Amino acid sequence: MPDRPNYPVQLVQPDGHRVLDREHAALVADIGPEQLRALYTDMVVVRRIDIEGTALQRQGQLGLWAPLLGQEATQVGSARALHPDDYVFCSYREAAVAYCRGVDPTELTRLWRGVAHSCWDPDAVSMTNPNIIVGSQGLHATGYAYAAHLDGAEIATIAYFGDGASSQGDIAEALGFAAGWGAPVVFLCQNNHWAISEPVRVQSQTPIVRRAYGYGIPGVQVDGNDVLAVLAVTRQAIERxxxxxxxxxxxxxxxxxxxxxxxxxxxxxxxxxxLEEWSHRDPIDRLRRLLEHEGLLDAEFEARVTARADEVGAQVRTATIDMPDPDPSALFDHVYTTPHALITEERREYAAYLAGDPGLDAARTEGVP
Ligand SMILES: Cc1ncc(C[n+]2csc(CCOP(=O)(O)OP(=O)(O)O)c2C)c(N)n1
Ligand SMILES: [Mg+2]
Incomplete structure (x- = not known):
């Protein structure tokens, strides 16, 4: 049951000129000069945060970072379509979505520095923390959406996942349940063409969106490097x-x-x-060209955007480097809400190990030739 023909919805071409698509343009008719400039600012700032994340890892300040470079339009466009009470279930790559949800940029690196189990308070921003289990967030988003529906809450949930995750059983189960029970969930697949080293062609021989039709779920393909088009189709799905x-x-x-x-x-x-081919479709360049064509780009605005990106980048850097190391035994906190014998034993063993207990080493190597 295609909602739309099988070509990506586009409202702005790579050269920055608008596309004539009245139906989708109507969904973003309220996006005037100020809102366009705000979307541009968001994208420049999140790119700076992301570049800072990569640099901090390279300098040994973070254990890992999953860059979102190139995916700014998909993340900002979709996140700006959400209502504050909608709930986001993400993977590990959605720092830009988190920024748009209102997560303090200084919290974005906490987990990746290894000083805490999570980055931010999920209920404060209605968004889960980075999730490494590929595809599992589809089930979480569906379950939460269905429960909200039973409670009579008129909200949506949105699950962000990748092209690789679309091959996971969890996503298939989530689609089946959501279709059968009418759960108010939006499945947003960021097809970024790669699942680590696996190209998208080994995930699906047909466009990924067509899998939704098999479940009776309406779907749409969108140009993910066009922030206005992503905003339009996500608004439509969220309102549905x-x-x-x-x-x-x-x-x-x-x-x-x-x-x-x-x-x-x-x-x-x-x-x-x-990579060279896609660099010509950079999402930030595209919006910049649109602003240029429409006379909305001037030196004063550009200076303001750069200053804002510099400011946020510096905040992320300073906050990351200043994060205190936790007490190592905090690793065992919050595993269970009540005391648990195994965790108590592991906490004691780990403390003994840190204290250099020789008996512990002997016990460990017992039986090792
Ligand atoms: C259940 C599970 N299987 C495998 C992995 C290892 N893994 C981490 S990311 C990844 C690729 C995911 O690709 P995709 O869904 O396209 O998302 P992207 O990383 O491109 O954003 C894999 C296989 C994992 N974390 N979880
Ligand atoms: Mg991918």
């Missing part, structure tokens, strides 16, 4: 969910311009020409 119309599926066609994470070297498996 909030008004009792059930689940939707969005496949945002975008590109992961950086490595999978800072632990990955993409030059070992993908051609430089591919």
């Amino acid at each position: 969910a909030r008004s009792g119309g059930g689940p939707s599926f969005i496949e945002a066609i975008t590109y992961r311009m950086g490595p999978h994470t800072t632990a990955d070297d993409p030059t070992r498996y993908r051609a430089a020409a591919e």
Whole structure:
């Protein structure tokens, strides 16, 4: 049941000129000069945060960072379509979504520095913390959406996942349940063309969005490097969910311009020409060209945006470096709400190990030839 023909919705071409698509343009008719400039500012700031994350890892200040470079339009456009009471279930790459939800930029690196189990308070911003289990957030988003529906709350949930995650059983189960029970969930697949070193062609021989049709879920493909188009289709899907119309599926066609994470070297498996081709479709350049065409870009505005990005980048850097190391035994806090024998034993053993208990080493190596 295609909602739309199988080509990506686009409102702004890579050269910055608008596309004539009245239906989708009507969904963003309220986005005037100030709102366009705000979307541009968001994208420049989140790119700075992301670059700072990568640099901090390279300098040994973070254990890992999953860059979102190239995916700014998908993340900002979709996040700006949400209501404050909608609930976001994310993967590990959605720092830009978190920024738009109101997470303090100085909290974005806490987990990746290894000083806490989480980055931010999920209920303060209605967004879960980074989730490494590929695809599981689809189930969480569906369960939460269905429970909210039973409670009579008129909200939507949104699950952000990747092209690789679309092959996971969890996503298939989530789609089946959401369709059967009319759960108000939006499945947002960021097709960034790669799942670590696996190209998208090995995930699906048809456009990923078509999987939704098999479940009876309406879906749409969108140009994920076009922030206005993403805003339009996400608004439509969110309103459908909030008004009792059930689940939707969005496949945002975008590109992961950086490595999978800072632990990955993409030059070992993908051609430089591919990256070069996508660099001409950079989402920030596209919005910049639109602003230029529409006379909304001037030196004063640009200076303000750069100053804001510099300020946030510096905040992230300073806050990360200043994060105090926790007491190592805090690792065992919050595993269970009540005392648990195994955790208590592990806490004691770990404390003995840190104290250099020789008996512990002997016990460990017992039986080792
Ligand atoms: C259940 C599970 N299987 C495998 C992994 C290892 N893994 C981490 S990320 C990843 C690729 C995910 O690709 P995709 O869904 O396209 O998201 P992207 O990283 O491109 O944003 C894999 C296989 C994991 N974390 N969880
Ligand atoms: Mg991917």
